[in-house]
Amino acid sequence: MRLIEDGDVLIVSGPVGDHGTAVMLAREEFGLRGDLISDAGPVMNLTEPLLALDGLRFMRDPTRGGLASIGHEIIKATGLGVRFEATIPVREPVQSVCDMLGYDPYYLACEGRVVAVVAPQQVDTALAIWRALPEGEGAARIGRIVASETRVILETPLGGERFLEELEDDPLPRIC
Secondary structure, X not given: OXXXXXXXXXXXXXXXXXXXXXXXXXXXXXXXXXXXXXXXXXXXXXXXXXXXXXXXEEEEOOXXXXXXXXXXXXXXXXXXXXXXXXXXXXXHHHHHHHHHHOOOHHHOOOOOOOEEEEOHXXXXXXXXXXXXXXXXXXXXXXXXXXXXXXXXXEXXXXXXXXXOOOOOOOOOOOOO
């Protein structure tokens, strides 16, 4: 694996926030019901096939602190910024619960997901590999590495921007 570079692309193996939301609802007994289940599961089937890509730069599971925390880890390690696109997959039930309770899905744990940074010319290959797997059928491009900024920025669907600040504490303390 080579170092992360300006212009590299972030991808995720599926929708984010499912695990954190499912745990929160079960633990806090809010009385809400729906089809929310944890995305907990092994990630080896997702990580091993990408190891063959010479454009693979980085892989991490977004368990602690979700996507936002991974963005801050990349900044600390490289000095480069992270710009997340408005296309991050969040399932509707997860977004609804987050909207009702004031949580941000980009900070919630994802137990069976992987975030990867790949060279731009291998994004389609990496996504095709993941989408061919049951664990990765919802894989999506979610952002890019940018040298011109040193923050984690989320582009909004309306064309605005929002800073994703670094967590001071995990929104859901560990249970395992």
